Amino acid sequence: MSNEINGLGAPQTPKAGTARQEKAERNGDAQGKAADSQAAGDTVTLTDTASRLKSLENTLSDLPSVDSGKVAAFREAIMNGSYQVDPGRVADKLLKFERNLG
Numbered sequence: 001m002s003n004e005i006n007g008l009g010a011p012q013t014p015k016a017g018t019a020r021q022e023k024a025e026r027n028g029d030a031q032g033k034a035a036d037s038q039a040a041g042d043t044v045t046l047t048d049t050a051s052r053l054k055s056l057e058n059t060l061s062d063l064p065s066v067d068s069g070k071v072a073a074f075r076e077a078i079m080n081g082s083y084q085v086d087p088g089r090v091a092d093k094l095l096k097f098e099r100n101l102g
Helices: 018-027 030-040 048-062 068-080 087-101
Strands: none
Touching: none
16 A cells, blocks of 8 residues: 555556566467466475475574573672683684684
């Protein structure tokens, strides 16, 4: 549905396949109609790799994105003061990350 402002309406978008059908009707072109009937019977075949990737995607989507056990362990260590940060290790990881960016 479009709203008209000052007599100007939004342009109407043609439906899929309309241009081909109109051309076939204008020209009386049997090939255009044949192409439409072929399009209705199109099929898609997935390769074995695509099928395996889809299966892997489904398996991964079932796994939790956060390991609640690890989060709880870190939270406990931070709260009781036993969690220690190694500044040298943090600096090394930051430098490695920067090198990999460039």
